[in-house]
Amino acid sequence: MLMRDGFLLDPEVVHLNHGSFGACPVAVFEEYQALQRELEAGPTDFFTRKVARWFWGGAEQPGRLAEARGRLAAFVGARAEDLVFVPNATSGLNAVIRSLTLAPGDEILTTGHEYGAITRTWEFVGANLVMCKPDELAARIGPRTQAVFVSHITSPTALLFPVEEICSAAREAGALSIMDGAHAPGQIPLDLGALGADIYAGNCHKWLCAPKGAGFLWARPEHQGWIEPLVVSWGYREGADFAERHGWSGTRDPAAYLTVPKAIEVHATFDLERARALADEAERRLGELGYPRVEGVPAPFMRAVELPPGNPDELWARLYEEFRIEAPVYDWAGRRLLRVSIGPYNDASDVDGLVSALRELL
Ligand SMILES: Cc1ncc(COP(=O)(O)O)c(C=O)c1O
Known part of the structure; x- marks a missing residue:
């Protein structure tokens, strides 16, 4: 188990918001910075020989980027050729959503629990979004x-959604599942080959x-052809495969991608049972204060609880300004929620701090 010292987080702050942006262990961050230095010591060698050799067309030699991709693919239960690195989930989903051809009358079934930036992406392409309750979604596919x-x-x-069931219902009805x-990699075990999703x-x-700037997009082989990269560059040529078309988007720092194998190695040392138990404990103690968890199957390390009505922004600001606690408070569907995330570096004193701050503030 890595304790707080294994991370770079400010010790003056109670960090209960791993879910928003993560936090990178020192060992992972050092490797990331070493890669950046290696790049700067020989940019041409790094980009043209070490990272990947197919950038300027067809070479066979895989290079370090392919190695990192293979390690990530194994971690998420995928074939390497079905997965590409993207800077973050937003980029991957933008590539997919902006590549879809939507006909008038087509519906995109979704829930009110989705991440706002991706809902905006759907709105950007003019999608007809149909919101369902999560447990009604499968039956609503038509x-x-x-x-x-x-x-x-x-x-x-x-909440953890039953995506296997949802994907299987979508497949049966001939609808795409995206x-x-x-929030999944590293929080729950993934087996993308078996999950049943299309994308x-x-x-x-x-x-x-991992360091910021490392995400992935996975697609079943039959969908790889129509998903256009957000940026067209050298890999976009006749006969290019998924990895080639998405693999190079102009000169950018690939160190975050290359550090993913190290992140996987360090992640294997985390005591995940302990993190889950602490999340359960946080939920229990907030429940005792009268703040129940949002109904549904909870994520292992993240819990959202409902606070009494009030101004979420003001409470969020006061938690940080008066108590140096990072835990987001926001409005969701007219309810004031607080989300607690438990990272590998959190301990019971962090939860104590939050509970006593809320006692005082509410
Ligand atoms: C469910 C969900 N989807 C997408 C995103 C976007 O992630 P990123 O900003 O890294 O692209 C987030 C970020 O918190 C998220 O929670």
Whole structure:
């Protein structure tokens, strides 16, 4: 178990918001920075020989990027050729959503628990979003449903959705299943080959604790052809495969991608049972204060509880300004929620701090 010293987090702050941006262990961050230095010591060698050799066309030699991709693919139960690195889940989902051809009348079935930035992406392409309750979604799939879009673990409500069932219902009805797995890698075991989704995007910087800037997009082979990269560059050529078309988007720092194998190695040392038990404990203690958890199956390390009505922004600000506690408070569907995330570095004193701050503030 890595304790707080294994992370770079400010010791003056009670960090109960791993879910938003993750936090990178020192050992992972050092490798990331070493890669950046290696790049700067020889940019040409790094980009043209070490990272990947196919950038400027067809070479066979895989390079380090392919190695990192293979390690991530194994971690999420996928074939390497079905997965590409993207900077974050938003980029991966943008590539998919902006590549879809939507006909008038097509429906995208989704829930009210989705991440706002991705809902905006759907709105940007003019999608006809049909909101369902999570447990009614599978039954609501019909002939007009072009795609079903849900989070594997939801952001505002911290729930684990039964995506296997949803994907299987979508498949039966001939609808696409597009899964937002931003919170899944590192929080729950993944076996993308068996999950049944058509398309899945995930983040490595959240629960896998990779540096910011590492996410992935996975697609079944039959969908890889129509998903256009957000940026067209050298890999976009006749006969190019999924990895080539998405693999190079102009000169950018690939260190976060290359650090993912190290993040996987360090993640294996985390005591996940302990984190889960602490999340249960946080939920129990907040429940005792009269703040019940949002109904549904909870995510292992994240819990959203309902606070009495009031101004969420003011409470969020006061938690940080007066108590140096990072835990988001927000409005969701007219309810004031607080989300607690337990990272590998949290302990019972962090939960104590939150409970006593809330006692005082509410
Ligand atoms: C469910 C969900 N989807 C997508 C995202 C977007 O992640 P990113 O900002 O890393 O692209 C988040 C971020 O918190 C999320 O919670």
